[in-house]
Amino acid sequence: MSEWESVIGLEIHAQLATASKIFSGASTAYGAAANTQACAVDLGLPGVLPVLNHEAVRMAIRFGVAIDAIIDHESVFARKNYFYPDLPKGYQISQFENPIVGKGQISISPAEGEIKQIGITRAHLEEDAGKSIHDQFPEQTGIDLNRAGTPLLEIVSEPDLRSAKEAVAYARKIHSLVRYLEICDGNMQEGSFRCDANVSVRRKGDGKLGTRAELKNINSFRFLERGINYEIERQIELIEDGGKVVQETRLYDSERDETRSMRSKEEANDYRYFPDPDLLPVKVSAADIAEIRAALPELPEQKKQRYINALGLSDYNAELLTANRDTALYFEAAFAEGAADAAQAALLANWILGDLTGALNKAVLDINDSPIAAPALVQLVARITDETISGKIAKEVFEAMWQGEGSADDIIEARGLRQITDSGAIASLIDEVIAANPEQVEQFRAGKEKVLGFFVGQVMKQSRGKANPGQVNALLRDKLK
Amino acid sequence: MPMTISDIRRGLVNRQFSSVEITRDYLDRIASHNPVLNCFISVTEDLALQQAATADAVLARGPGELLTGVPLAHKDLFCTDGVKTSCGSRMLDNFIAPYDATVVERIRDAGAVMLGKTNMDEFAMGSSNENSWYGCVANPWNTAHVPGGSSGGSAASVAAGLAPAATGTDTGGSIRQPAALCGVTGIKPTYGRVSRYGMIAFASSLDQGGPIARSAADCALLLQAMAGFDSRDSTSSEIAVDEYSANLEQSIEGLRIGLPKEYFTEGLDSRLASVIETAIDELRKLGAEICEISLPNTGLSIPTYYVVAMAECSSNLSRFDGVRFGHRCADPIDLEDLYKRSRGEGFGAEVKRRILIGTYALSAGYYDAYYLKAQQLRRMIKDDFQKAFDSVDLILGPTTPEVAFKIGAKTDDPVSMYLQDIYTISLNLAGLPGMSLPVGFVDGLPVGMQLIGNYFDEARLLQTAHRYQQVSDWHLQIPEAFS
Numbered sequence: 001m002s003e004w005e006s007v008i009g010l011e012i013h014a015q016l017a018t019a020s021k022i023f024s025g026a027s028t029a030y031g032a033a034a035n036t037q038a039c040a041v042d043l044g045l046p047g048v049l050p051v052l053n054h055e056a057v058r059m060a061i062r063f064g065v066a067i068d069a070i071i072d073h074e075s076v077f078a079r080k081n082y083f084y085p086d087l088p089k090g091y092q093i094s095q096f097e098n099p100i101v102g103k104g105q106i107s108i109s110p111a112e113g114e115i116k117q118i119g120i121t122r123a124h125l126e127e128d129a130g131k132s133i134h135d136q137f138p139e140q141t142g143i144d145l146n147r148a149g150t151p152l153l154e155i156v157s158e159p160d161l162r163s164a165k166e167a168v169a170y171a172r173k174i175h176s177l178v179r180y181l182e183i184c185d186g187n188m189q190e191g192s193f194r195c196d197a198n199v200s201v202r203r204k205g206d207g208k209l210g211t212r213a214e215l216k217n218i219n220s221f222r223f224l225e226r227g228i229n230y231e232i233e234r235q236i237e238l239i240e241d242g243g244k245v246v247q248e249t250r251l252y253d254s255e256r257d258e259t260r261s262m263r264s265k266e267e268a269n270d271y272r273y274f275p276d277p278d279l280l281p282v283k284v285s286a287a288d289i290a291e292i293r294a295a296l297p298e299l300p301e302q303k304k305q306r307y308i309n310a311l312g313l314s315d316y317n318a319e320l321l322t323a324n325r326d327t328a329l330y331f332e333a334a335f336a337e338g339a340a341d342a343a344q345a346a347l348l349a350n351w352i353l354g355d356l357t358g359a360l361n362k363a364v365l366d367i368n369d370s371p372i373a374a375p376a377l378v379q380l381v382a383r384i385t386d387e388t389i390s391g392k393i394a395k396e397v398f399e400a401m402w403q404g405e406g407s408a409d410d411i412i413e414a415r416g417l418r419q420i421t422d423s424g425a426i427a428s429l430i431d432e433v434i435a436a437n438p439e440q441v442e443q444f445r446a447g448k449e450k451v452l453g454f455f456v457g458q459v460m461k462q463s464r465g466k467a468n469p470g471q472v473n474a475l476l477r478d479k480l481k
Numbered sequence: 482m483p484m485t486i487s488d489i490r491r492g493l494v495n496r497q498f499s500s501v502e503i504t505r506d507y508l509d510r511i512a513s514h515n516p517v518l519n520c521f522i523s524v525t526e527d528l529a530l531q532q533a534a535t536a537d538a539v540l541a542r543g544p545g546e547l548l549t550g551v552p553l554a555h556k557d558l559f560c561t562d563g564v565k566t567s568c569g570s571r572m573l574d575n576f577i578a579p580y581d582a583t584v585v586e587r588i589r590d591a592g593a594v595m596l597g598k599t600n601m602d603e604f605a606m607g608s609s610n611e612n613s614w615y616g617c618v619a620n621p622w623n624t625a626h627v628p629g630g631s632s633g634g635s636a637a638s639v640a641a642g643l644a645p646a647a648t649g650t651d652t653g654g655s656i657r658q659p660a661a662l663c664g665v666t667g668i669k670p671t672y673g674r675v676s677r678y679g680m681i682a683f684a685s686s687l688d689q690g691g692p693i694a695r696s697a698a699d700c701a702l703l704l705q706a707m708a709g710f711d712s713r714d715s716t717s718s719e720i721a722v723d724e725y726s727a728n729l730e731q732s733i734e735g736l737r738i739g740l741p742k743e744y745f746t747e748g749l750d751s752r753l754a755s756v757i758e759t760a761i762d763e764l765r766k767l768g769a770e771i772c773e774i775s776l777p778n779t780g781l782s783i784p785t786y787y788v789v790a791m792a793e794c795s796s797n798l799s800r801f802d803g804v805r806f807g808h809r810c811a812d813p814i815d816l817e818d819l820y821k822r823s824r825g826e827g828f829g830a831e832v833k834r835r836i837l838i839g840t841y842a843l844s845a846g847y848y849d850a851y852y853l854k855a856q857q858l859r860r861m862i863k864d865d866f867q868k869a870f871d872s873v874d875l876i877l878g879p880t881t882p883e884v885a886f887k888i889g890a891k892t893d894d895p896v897s898m899y900l901q902d903i904y905t906i907s908l909n910l911a912g913l914p915g916m917s918l919p920v921g922f923v924d925g926l927p928v929g930m931q932l933i934g935n936y937f938d939e940a941r942l943l944q945t946a947h948r949y950q951q952v953s954d955w956h957l958q959i960p961e962a963f964s
Contacts, residue, residue: 040580044800046573046807047560047582047679049714079796081843083820090799143804272843274852277686277793279715 005204006232007212008167008197009159012174013152014184015128015192016059022127022151023050023093030190038130038145044088049278052077056151057282058292059183060100060125063153065293066181067120069104075282077125082269086130086143094154096273099124100282101153106177107301110169112316118170119158126152147191153183159198159209164228168221171195172323175221176300180325188219195224199231200245210235211245215252215259227252231259303328311345320353326367327352333374340378348381355398372401380408393417393465420467423475426459429467430479433458444480452476483642483959486551486699493540493550500540500550504533504594507552511596511643514963518619520638522557523565524597532594539592547706549592554647556635557598558605559585559690560679568681569601569613569631572801572808572827582679583711584648584690591706596644600634603829604798605655605683607631608901609891612831617888620663621960622926626885629659629901635693636663641963646694646703650680652687653786654880654905657917660693661880661929664919666946666956667693668700671937672912673718675704676711682797684790685716687909696956697918697946701725704939723940729947734768736945739873743779744904750883756921756928757879760949764877767948774873776865781858782907783899788842788855789910794832795839801827834895863911870935875945878904880917880929904931914939918946919955927955 021028024041041048064071078096101123108116128150133142155174161167175193178184186193195218200210213231218224230252235245249268250259298306300322307318322328331352334340340348356377360367380397383389389397389412400411412418420426433455434441444451452473459472484492492498508526515521529552536550555561558568560578562585567573581589589595602612610618610633618633620626621641628637632649636659639647649656651669660667668691675690682688692703705725711717740761745754765771803809803823810822828836842851869876881901891898908915913936917929934942950956 043805046681049678051713051715081796081799083799083802085804085816088800088805090802091796270845274792274843
């Protein structure tokens with residue numbers, strides 16, 4: 001066991017899924033031609049003023065309610081002052097004191113059977129900056145302000161995370177939650193969901209936090225894990241070699257799998273935060289909060305508990321099914337149409353999390369685009385529970401369904417895969433196998449129990465997998481006595 | 482004798498002259514006097530004549546809107562679509578605004594004709610108009626003296642009859658002080674009464690647009706067109722706008738007017754004090770009840786103001802970075818150089834001084850001692866006024882401690898310059914409405930009297946000023962050289 005402990009806190013920027021920007025009427029749609037979605041307000045022209053998009057506030061409160069956070073009745077926008085070419089006003093409108101969402105928490109499950117509560121310090125609203133484009137104009141930098149003014153919810157965790165794995169579990173949990181809440185599309189490639197990680201290390205038992213480095217703008221869970229692990233190792237090595245970690249901002253370079261310094265604390269800006277005089281404090285009434293709470297969809301944690309309690313799923317499967325909203329909705333579609341019952345739930349969960357997820361991953365498909373729709377998969381599962389086919393044959397049927405050969409019933413019929421449950425037919429197969437293998441019969445009778453498996457295998461082979469394995473087992477024991 | 486807005490409207494509606502004719506007259510007066518006075522940064526002659534012709538077409542069918550056919554000028558910090566909007570700064574010397582400020586839009590919708598854009602202290606920072614990139618404006622009453630600031634071009638153009646009225650903005654006295662120094666009438670409305678959209682910001686929590694005109698009655702007309710809620714300005718008020726002209730003739734019998742004893746002390750030139758005493762007597766004759774009140778925190782208003790205003794301006798002026806619009810230095814070698822030289826060349830000395838002080842006041846370690854402290858004092862100043870309004874309807878005092886000083890007299894002494902605003906800035910801190918009207922002369926230069934109202938009580942201010950102007954003729958005086 002290492003003598004080191006790492007301490008990690010995440011700042012997640014979730015782009016809110018509003019149709020227009022947080023302080024202007026310009027569209028937030030992704031991918032438009034440069035500067036076509038930047039109005040006078042986004043350009044920071046002289047004389048323009050911001051007007052708050054209340055939909056962004058409602059979305060932030062949805063998040064706050066979902067993590068049981070304290071939501072103050074008055075929240076204030078502040079200016080964060082610094083110069084950068086893609087920051088049109090020379091300040092970013094953000095929140096400093098009095099953020100919209102205060103202290104809350106969320107539980108994560110970094111490994112099977114492990115549950116950990118992670119504190120959330122705050123979540124505040126702010127506007128995104130534009131983009132600097134360095135590779136399109138020789139010796140010049142282009143500025144695209146389409147993204148300027150896009151609403152962001154910055155979610156700041158407590159330094160409660162102790163490993164890269166926990167950090168990823170936490171980030172995934174937040175990612176899942178914002179999608180459940182329909183406040184963020186979660187698209188990491190387009191930058192709708194980005195993470196900054198504050199990483200420090202200390203010797204186990206040390207009460208004081210070590211000096212931290214901040215890893216900026218990580219846009220995939222894989223890079224988050226690798227970046228943090230690299231950083232932890234770098235810091236430990238540095239200290240063990242007699243060096244000191246300096247407080248700085250670092251960039252994770254995914255191509256080289258390393259982090260490197262962007263700027264030190266000395267070079268850091270003094271942001272000179274002060275309340276933005278152009279915007280009034282946001283007032284949130286208890287009634288507003290109650291209304292938003294009442295309109296919340298079923299959240300992952302609630303779904304998980306329902307799957308466990310009402311459907312008898314294992315904790316682990318319930319966690320996995322609910323981690324992704326679309327997967328949960330796929331699972332639920334089976335029940336909504338009355339196709340499945342609670343008895344089939346566990347089996348269905350296994351099929352979704354096992355074969356279906358495997359096939360989808362291999363084909364790089366989203367579950368919403370699955371060639372096998374939920375009712376079709378339920379039919380397959382039903383044929384297993386009513387013993388029409390065995391689990392093994394079901395895999396063959398699944399493969400055929402994936403290839404578009406029709407429904408489970410059609411395929412079973414067409415390929416003659418119906419399970420053999422006629423004891424007479426099974427008995428004659430067994431007789432043949434016993435007659436062909438006298439040596440093994442002797443071994444079994446001499447007490448070598450393991451040989452039973454050999455006989456089961458032979459009988460199943462003879463039946464081309466269609467014999468009912470339970471029946472085969474029972475009949476074999478009888479005949480071998 | 483220069484005409485009021487009401488005179489012009491009467492003449493237009495009665496077909497005594499057309500809008501094109503009256504506009505032409507003003508353009509001619511601008512052409513002959515602007516070289517001396519330097520009131521205008523831009524004269525929009527073609528646009529004015531075009532708008533006047535449109536107004537005449539409307540007038541041919543009927544009286545039109547509130548201001549149809551009346552030529553007016555805008556302070557050059559209101560954005561005007563397609564017209565240079567310089568804010569008195571080299572930084573924006575090349576800036577053609579791509580949109581209209583709400584005030585500009587409303588005044589145009591009310592039928593007015595725009596003569597041009599008036600000179601001002603750079604980014605509205607100054608009390609003398611000496612801080613303009615386009616040079617100082619001369620006071621029409623004595624061209625060796627300043628017109629006041631920052632709306633000096635607007636006030637001087639009205640005083641000299643180069644425009645019947647003009648818009649101004651007031652952050653610490655920038656409408657009232659130049660109105661006082663030029664012998665015209667100006668009102669700074671309650672914070673939130675007039676939209677700030679398109680008004681280039683100096684200090685957002687203090688800035689407010691308003692009219693400068695020859696009379697309270699004209700201010701009422703122009704403010705009527707300017708005021709009202711604007712969804713593009715979150716700080717604009719939804720409270721309904723009064724009918725300002727409708728109340729003007731009502732008696733002020735029984736009106737309780739308070740004189741803050743802190744305003745009539747040794748800081749005030751005694752000759753101004755006696756001119757104001759005479760005006761107070763007139764109000765007494767009109768039935769007003771005069772009493773003494775106290776605004777104990779008056780002395781705190783200047784330091785409070787200069788922390789708040791400079792902190793806000795240091796942030797507001799960050800957008801002028803040479804990247805997207807405005808002045809950009811030649812051949813920048815890198816980003817740092819682009820910022821430093823563009824801002825270094827684009828801004829004048831007073832603007833730089835204020836950005837530096839404001840940046841300092843907001844810096845880590847100083848925020849609590851300056852910005853936060855100033856916010857606390859601001860509340861105390863506001864409370865002073867609220868307490869006073871428990872017992873009086875209006876507060877009255879001087880607008881300035883002295884009459885217009887000579888150009889150059891205070892340029893080396895910023896603190897003495899800042900003290901020019903001692904009576905005006907506390908209203909901006911409190912967000913209250915105030916107006917200045919002419920009440921006499923000292924050394925041949927006009928003296929302004931300030932009336933301060935409770936929130937959204939502009940109608941009462943205008944009514945009181947109007948009643949005074951019915952029994953006095955100070956507002957009808959014009960400098961001989963421009964008669």
